[in-house]
Amino acid sequence: MAASAGPEIERLISLLAKLPGLGPRSARRAALALLKRRDQLLLPLSEALSIAADRVKTCSVCGSLDTQDPCAICTDPQRDPSLICVVEEVGALWAMERAAAFKGRYHVLGGLLSALDGIGPEALRIGPLIARATEPGVKEVILALPATVDGQTTAHYLAERLEGTGVTVTMLARGVPVGGELDWLDDGTINQAMRARRPA
Template identity: 70%
Template structure:
């Protein structure tokens, strides 16, 4: 169905779906048609879930995670190590790390990375909150778990400079060969990072 022959309600649905990451206009049209076809099984429950999420889910005022409580379940969990804070770009990064069960400390969501081209400046990110948390005597280590992009690394350097005066260790994730990775299939950046991150065998 062409959007030109669709009614305003469908056009609005398509336009909103097209704003989601990974969905262009064509994918949004397909998604809209699928939702309309599966109205009872999919569209009504989705509308209900969206309304429920909009009503109940909030950003944690401590770390920036999304949850139904503030502070979030991770910040409130007594078993988490309060001396280590892992700095990530987005809430999605927290989910990835939690899925891997790789980290048992607390998190801090920056809300993005510095990007002069996109006009993202330090004031646009949750850096002030991080500096405040890092100044707490309980905190001993800040792990910079930012993506290995130019903007991610620029942000990591900026944060290292800002955190330098505080009595915390600043660490970053090792970069390099993934588990099960074959050298022949890795890109140059990964291989270079692997050599720079090498350690005693």
């Protein structure tokens, strides 16, 4: 690294390099951009980070991040309390909200079962999910987990665990994504789309 930049800049670069999407080289570029725009970018970002550290907490009901606990979604009377959508992480919850495809509540698992990474059921928020699913008024649990090996393993495990609760357990449909050209799709997706075909 650039010894001449001084330890303060080096520390800034090494912290920025820990962000996903930034490597050592782009972290240097980001640090330079910050130092060049001290008042417009560096100070506001420093403040936004400290505010976020102060105020953002994990919702004790669903596991999402918000400045209030329970979070805005869990306390929103407009949202249907009979539907619980299970997602892997808060990023997936945000994606669902952007799509505005769901008007119930969420449950953030905090990861996926993974034999390879040694992540078992006790590491995830599965107990609280079962407890929520057995509450009166809950009718359906939608497993919105990724279409990966770990995602599907987790979905099967959850479906089994939820069997006794009496709720309907569903999962997201599989098929050709919007704008998806067949030429560019993987074989797995084409196969799923073919098997799940429906009347036109």
